Amino acid sequence: MTVNSGRAVFLTEYPDGLPKPGSFVVREVDIPHLKESEVLLRTKWMSVDPYMRGRMNPNVKSYVPPFTLDAPLDGGAVSEVVESRAIEFNPGDHVVSMQGGWKEYSIAKPRALTKVEPDQAPLSSYLGVLGMPGMTAWAGLTQILEPKGGETLFVSGAGGAVGSLVCQLGKQMGLRVIGSAGSAQKCSWLKQTIGCDIAINYKDYPSASELSNALAEAAPDGIHCYFENVGGDHLQAALQNIAIGGRIALCGLIAQYNAQEPVTGPTNLANLITRSVKVQGFIVAQYAHLRKQFLGSVAPLLESGDISAREEIYEGLDQAGAAFLGLFSGENTGKALVRMAG
Amino acid sequence: MTVNSGRAVFLTEYPDGLPKPGSFVVREVDIPHLKESEVLLRTKWMSVDPYMRGRMNPNVKSYVPPFTLDAPLDGGAVSEVVESRAIEFNPGDHVVSMQGGWKEYSIAKPRALTKVEPDQAPLSSYLGVLGMPGMTAWAGLTQILEPKGGETLFVSGAGGAVGSLVCQLGKQMGLRVIGSAGSAQKCSWLKQTIGCDIAINYKDYPSASELSNALAEAAPDGIHCYFENVGGDHLQAALQNIAIGGRIALCGLIAQYNAQEPVTGPTNLANLITRSVKVQGFIVAQYAHLRKQFLGSVAPLLESGDISAREEIYEGLDQAGAAFLGLFSGENTGKALVRMAG
Numbered sequence: 275m276t277v278n279s280g281r282a283v284f285l286t287e288y289p290d291g292l293p294k295p296g297s298f299v300v301r302e303v304d305i306p307h308l309k310e311s312e313v314l315l316r317t318k319w320m321s322v323d324p325y326m327r328g329r330m331n332p333n334v335k336s337y338v339p340p341f342t343l344d345a346p347l348d349g350g351a352v353s354e355v356v357e358s359r360a361i362e363f364n365p366g367d368h369v370v371s372m373q374g375g376w377k378e379y380s381i382a383k384p385r386a387l388t389k390v391e392p393d394q395a396p397l398s399s400y401l402g403v404l405g406m407p408g409m410t411a412w413a414g415l416t417q418i419l420e421p422k423g424g425e426t427l428f429v430s431g432a433g434g435a436v437g438s439l440v441c442q443l444g445k446q447m448g449l450r451v452i453g454s455a456g457s458a459q460k461c462s463w464l465k466q467t468i469g470c471d472i473a474i475n476y477k478d479y480p481s482a483s484e485l486s487n488a489l490a491e492a493a494p495d496g497i498h499c500y501f502e503n504v505g506g507d508h509l510q511a512a513l514q515n516i517a518i519g520g521r522i523a524l525c526g527l528i529a530q531y532n533a534q535e536p537v538t539g540p541t542n543l544a545n546l547i548t549r550s551v552k553v554q555g556f557i558v559a560q561y562a563h564l565r566k567q568f569l570g571s572v573a574p575l576l577e578s579g580d581i582s583a584r585e586e587i588y589e590g591l592d593q594a595g596a597a598f599l600g601l602f603s604g605e606n607t608g609k610a611l612v613r614m615a616g
Numbered sequence: 617m618t619v620n621s622g623r624a625v626f627l628t629e630y631p632d633g634l635p636k637p638g639s640f641v642v643r644e645v646d647i648p649h650l651k652e653s654e655v656l657l658r659t660k661w662m663s664v665d666p667y668m669r670g671r672m673n674p675n676v677k678s679y680v681p682p683f684t685l686d687a688p689l690d691g692g693a694v695s696e697v698v699e700s701r702a703i704e705f706n707p708g709d710h711v712v713s714m715q716g717g718w719k720e721y722s723i724a725k726p727r728a729l730t731k732v733e734p735d736q737a738p739l740s741s742y743l744g745v746l747g748m749p750g751m752t753a754w755a756g757l758t759q760i761l762e763p764k765g766g767e768t769l770f771v772s773g774a775g776g777a778v779g780s781l782v783c784q785l786g787k788q789m790g791l792r793v794i795g796s797a798g799s800a801q802k803c804s805w806l807k808q809t810i811g812c813d814i815a816i817n818y819k820d821y822p823s824a825s826e827l828s829n830a831l832a833e834a835a836p837d838g839i840h841c842y843f844e845n846v847g848g849d850h851l852q853a854a855l856q857n858i859a860i861g862g863r864i865a866l867c868g869l870i871a872q873y874n875a876q877e878p879v880t881g882p883t884n885l886a887n888l889i890t891r892s893v894k895v896q897g898f899i900v901a902q903y904a905h906l907r908k909q910f911l912g913s914v915a916p917l918l919e920s921g922d923i924s925a926r927e928e929i930y931e932g933l934d935q936a937g938a939a940f941l942g943l944f945s946g947e948n949t950g951k952a953l954v955r956m957a958g
Contacts, residue, residue, distance in 0.1 A: 524889055548899070550899060554894045
């Protein structure tokens with residue numbers, strides 16, 4: 275198969291605040307010939323994730339460098355090998371990479387690819403429950419929060435790809451699970467499908483003190499473990515209700531990713547001291563060495579139907595920007611994905 | 617010896633903001649007769665510590681309950697046993713307790729007392745470098761920050777009892793140590809006596825961004841370990857310069873203990889995520905089981921003169937309120953203590 279060019283998404287500007295649909299543009303780019311030990315990939319599924327917003331700020335010090343405006347964006351993807359000059363892969367193989375996203379075709383080295391089997395789990399699940407968001411949920415819960423049976427776990431952004439898996443794994447571990455999300459519809463899904471003991475629609479509590487009161491009622495013995503995806507009022511309210519010896523896995527602060535003015539932190543940080551609380555910020559790459567352990571725990575639960583993984587699917591590369599923006603509007607439930615044409 | 621009454625300090629009100637000198641009043645209280653297995657103690661040294669401000673708020677959820685207005689205040693003290701109905705102690709013994717502070721006499725059970733030897737170290741050191749502040753410094757550094765040789769340690773409130781020991785232990789561990797304090801005088805003490813590589817007079821940098829720039833210059837490779845006693849601009853500036861994989865021991869937030877309005881947290885909490893930072897709030901009581909290990913590490917360093925412990929001594933119980941208020945005015949250097957008359 276010979277491919278000379280393919281379409282790819284570029285960022286036209288570093289957004290100030292919420293990116294605009296026009297911040298994303300699809301362009302045709304040349305595909306060079308393969309060199310020795312390279313493979314050519316055709317993207318089948320691509321992932322949009324909140325962390326990508328951080329890469330759209332030009333001056334962030336992080337494990338992951340900022341996007342440039344001069345090249346297609348990168349991101350997680352499941353791709354099919356269409357041509358191979360590497361002995362490790364053959365045409366027809368399926369792989370996960372962190373490069374294949376936001377484009378139709380990509381060229382990769384074998385060490386950047388993980389082979390996946392289409393008959394073991396749906397290909398899209400390797401970008402969700404069996405992929406980076408799933409690993410994030412599992413690592414934050416098991417490696418940072420280290421919950422003990424009977425404890426109370428609070429999960430913000432519980433309707434998302436990461437949060438909904440944290441809730442389900444928390445139930446598997448014998449925890450009392452409180453999830454928050456931004457609509458009544460998501461809350462009933464959290465209770466009926468995900469298994470949350472209590473689901474809080476945070477839009478019913480428009481201030482930190484109201485949200486805090488709702489949490490106090492939901493967690494009369496305090497929150498032992500908090501999986502934080504949101505920030506803002508959620509963090510303030512959770513700190514107000516954190517138990518002595520509590521642990522917080524700081525995964526995301528989506529409430530402030532698009533802020534144009536600095537967002538002040540909670541006023542009750544002193545509770546971290548008086549209640550001996552740990553806060554651990556993390557990105558999933560730190561736990562890459564535990565991937566097998568993660569898959570060994572979560573894949574059987576997915577196969578047996580003990581956990582469910584909902585997907586919000588957008589069709590075609592032209593929808594990639596819209597899929598990304600949907601992460602911040604509260605429209606998505608579960609894992610947001612783009613299915614590529616063809 | 618028969619003692620019928622003694623003087624003790626009461627809190628007259630729960631202060632709103634900085635306590636006033638009149639918030640503390642000395643009253644004569646009756647000393648009841650000893651019951652079986654009790655001892656009567658005469659206080660020789662009492663401690664004033666920043667954490668006591670937290671106990672002056674009536675509604676704080678913590679390991680340590682708030683003070684009441686109906687009884688003498690409590691606090692750390694070195695006392696002499698003057699009468700004993702317990703087989704564990706004889707008159708003339710010296711003990712440390714958490715009850716003997718703020719009063720001339722106290723009655724205690726043996727289990728609340730730790731015997732100390734006046735010929736092994738100065739009695740006052742059991743309230744400072746060999747006592748609770750010393751243990752706080754040692755535990756935060758060794759149990760939370762877990763520094764590796766060559767890393768950069770930043771200590772706020774470095775002129776205080778805890779901070780100055782953290783700096784010295786940090787140097788013993790082969791770290792590059794940056795301390796901040798609120799006067800040029802303290803800063804030269806930090807460099808000349810305590811051994812800080814860099815001492816920052818934070819009053820020269822009256823905003824978080826100025827302090828952050830000073831830290832960036834002092835720690836070009838970032839701050840690997842931060843021992844936080846202060847909060848406010850210090851926390852914001854430290855988070856701006858924290859290294860990837862950094863650790864923060866959250867010991868105190870003295871900048872906000874007397875605030876009358878809620879003090880907002882830092883605007884750059886997202887750095888905790890992108891740089892995979894741990895924040896652990898703690899109080900020293902969690903580490904009580906490690907007291908022997910702490911003494912085994914620190915007492916020899918004190919005896920050999922490898923670390924120095926400066927004291928700010930106030931004379932007499934009538935000065936106890938002033939000694940406490942001195943913690944917040946920046947007047948004290950090293951451990952603040954009250955020497956009791958007699």
